[in-house]
Amino acid sequence: MNNPMELINKDINYIWHPFTQMKDYETEAPLIIDRGKGLYIWDIEGNKYIDAISSWWVNVLGHSHPRLNDAIKRQLEKIEHVLLAGFSHVPAIELAEKLVQITPKELTKVFYSDNGSTAVEVALKMAYQYCQQSGKTKKEKFVALKNSYHGDTIGAVSVGGVDVYHKIYKPMLFEVFQAESPYCYRCPMGKQKETCDIECLGSVEGIFKKHHGEIAGIIVEPLIQAAGGMIIYPAEYLKRLKKLCEEYGVLLIDDEVAMGFGRTGKMFAFEHAQIAPDLVCLAKGITGGYLPLAVTMATDEIYRAFYDDYEKLKTFFHGHSFTGNPLAASVAVENLKIFEEEKIIESLQPKIEVLSKNLEKFRELNCVGDIRQTGMVAAVEIVKNRQTKEPYKFEERIGHKIYKQALKRGAILRPLGSVIYFMPPYVITEDEIEQLVDIAVDSVKSALCRSS
Numbered sequence: 001m002n003n004p005m006e007l008i009n010k011d012i013n014y015i016w017h018p019f020t021q022m023k024d025y026e027t028e029a030p031l032i033i034d035r036g037k038g039l040y041i042w043d044i045e046g047n048k049y050i051d052a053i054s055s056w057w058v059n060v061l062g063h064s065h066p067r068l069n070d071a072i073k074r075q076l077e078k079i080e081h082v083l084l085a086g087f088s089h090v091p092a093i094e095l096a097e098k099l100v101q102i103t104p105k106e107l108t109k110v111f112y113s114d115n116g117s118t119a120v121e122v123a124l125k126m127a128y129q130y131c132q133q134s135g136k137t138k139k140e141k142f143v144a145l146k147n148s149y150h151g152d153t154i155g156a157v158s159v160g161g162v163d164v165y166h167k168i169y170k171p172m173l174f175e176v177f178q179a180e181s182p183y184c185y186r187c188p189m190g191k192q193k194e195t196c197d198i199e200c201l202g203s204v205e206g207i208f209k210k211h212h213g214e215i216a217g218i219i220v221e222p223l224i225q226a227a228g229g230m231i232i233y234p235a236e237y238l239k240r241l242k243k244l245c246e247e248y249g250v251l252l253i254d255d256e257v258a259m260g261f262g263r264t265g266k267m268f269a270f271e272h273a274q275i276a277p278d279l280v281c282l283a284k285g286i287t288g289g290y291l292p293l294a295v296t297m298a299t300d301e302i303y304r305a306f307y308d309d310y311e312k313l314k315t316f317f318h319g320h321s322f323t324g325n326p327l328a329a330s331v332a333v334e335n336l337k338i339f340e341e342e343k344i345i346e347s348l349q350p351k352i353e354v355l356s357k358n359l360e361k362f363r364e365l366n367c368v369g370d371i372r373q374t375g376m377v378a379a380v381e382i383v384k385n386r387q388t389k390e391p392y393k394f395e396e397r398i399g400h401k402i403y404k405q406a407l408k409r410g411a412i413l414r415p416l417g418s419v420i421y422f423m424p425p426y427v428i429t430e431d432e433i434e435q436l437v438d439i440a441v442d443s444v445k446s447a448l449c450r451s452s
């Protein structure tokens, strides 16, 4: 099975890939990866690439980290999996304790599942059932934002707001109130970021004012609407949203699946707004990107609404086979130990600055409409016309052209439409940040020359 051509043929024969138009593989083979170390991954032909997207946003401390590898090996010698209903295990207990310690005091309980979408499903069901069991039985609906992405299961898609991914499923979904997206570059209110007063939050307020009696919760991606195009918005939005939620008795569900564990330069993105959400969804980086594991954290008030005699049927009837898997939990515990011992958050600050300085290189390109960054996430929005902000058409696949150019130059970017972004593992050095941005600038130049 070592002949690359043979492997590619078998791959295409047998695997239906996620988020992939399989017909594309007629002309473009999938990249078959053999190994990884730190910032880099190698394909089966020995080509080396900078993993600029942390293997779908999950990796935080680099690939094949010796301590994380050891943590899994140690746990593997004990037990690989055990159910979490009626049973427990040391890694799950240690991880839950740690998570409660590093989050605001309001968040007291940890509910395990196994991926970001399930963490969201859990949060939605908890919010709903909490209302049902605490005398707020009319509160049955949710608010979500345009351009939001919360996962691919039906509940998560219902609160999604990216038409390309979500529109076709509309008839299958439950109805939500959709508020405007805080998309500063393309402000729905026609304001400028530098002088605005977060007018876009008025859209949420309008919905709350009219419908708060029917609304259980609002779900948001904190600070960055990631899959929607790395849309970065000010922490002040989140701060004021929390106030609105309190005012109108609406639960704030904070989907930290992509931004948790240091991405924004703080351990959790909500820390920028100095707030405590009612429910917090965690996944992706929790295991350092090693294994699927997810957490939904809840406040004591929510937990209490489920706590009663068995026959009252207030139990939270939810749990996946691999909920709180011991291998995943053990690597998550080690991940958090490394964050603490190696002061990972502090170590990010100079890298964030270097990234910011290097991003300036994009300004000279006349196809760059917007440059945005929060912490270790940076994005560049490519436009056809800088003055009018006219976007490239979907069919032009500008992002994909840039992706192919970057691949040739040894970096894996995975643009979202016409938005190129950087979301590298935190082991990236200052020199490597410069190298990565240079590759991206060159790639944009050559991709756009060809297409025009």
Ligand SMILES: *Cc1c(COP(=O)(O)O)cnc(C)c1O
Binding pocket: 115, 116, 117, 118, 120, 149, 150, 151, 152, 221, 226, 227, 255, 256, 257, 258, 283, 284
């Ligand atoms: C990726 C993502 C999810 C879904 O996580 P999966 O593990 O892919 O199911 C949910 N919310 C946000 C914000 C995400 O970025």
